[in-house]
Amino acid sequence: MYLHGIPFIYLIDQFPILSTEGRKQRKKPRQKEDARHLVQELGFEPIHLLRTSKDYPLVHCLKECLQYGDVVLAFSGVPFPRMQLSRHEWGLPHLDIRDTAWALTTRNDAEYWFRRHLPHLPLLVWEEGYIGARRHHVGSSCAFHTKRQDQSGSR
Numbered sequence: 001m002y003l004h005g006i007p008f009i010y011l012i013d014q015f016p017i018l019s020t021e022g023r024k025q026r027k028k029p030r031q032k033e034d035a036r037h038l039v040q041e042l043g044f045e046p047i048h049l050l051r052t053s054k055d056y057p058l059v060h061c062l063k064e065c066l067q068y069g070d071v072v073l074a075f076s077g078v079p080f081p082r083m084q085l086s087r088h089e090w091g092l093p094h095l096d097i098r099d100t101a102w103a104l105t106t107r108n109d110a111e112y113w114f115r116r117h118l119p120h121l122p123l124l125v126w127e128e129g130y131i132g133a134r135r136h137h138v139g140s141s142c143a144f145h146t147k148r149q150d151q152s153g154s155r
Contacts, residue, residue: 003065004049005071012113019095048090071103074102
């Protein structure tokens with residue numbers, strides 16, 4: 001499984017194709033330097049994805065991706081051209097969001113957008129303060145709502 005973390009606002013702006021084009025103004029100087037280096041090395045600035053494996057489990061990948069945004073897109077495979085950037089990281093010049101196998105979001109307000117643009121996509125909505133999942137049917141598809149347990153262990 002390949003995972004990509006993205007802020008919801010960027011997902012909306014770039015739908016249906018994720019690309020690094022046009023994002024240069026929003027980058028910090030360090031990010032711009034990293035992007036220049038990758039363009040020189042690879043010929044393009046990649047969209048970064050993490051790949052799950054036996055020694056890099058899904059839960060760890062999700063935690064990492066949620067550091068980059070409030071939406072995680074999961075793909076069962078990714079197209080070529082793709083480059084392996086590190087042991088668990090892959091890069092692509094662009095990514096079609098419509099190829100997503102499932103998604104997770106920490107934003108309750110994102111559910112409506114997903115139902116409108118990707119109605120058949122399985123969606124996990126992760127809420128603070130509760131562990132568990134409840135199915136919520138939306139049209140012909142369903143969303144799963146989960147809540148995180150707080151530090152004290154109470155519900």
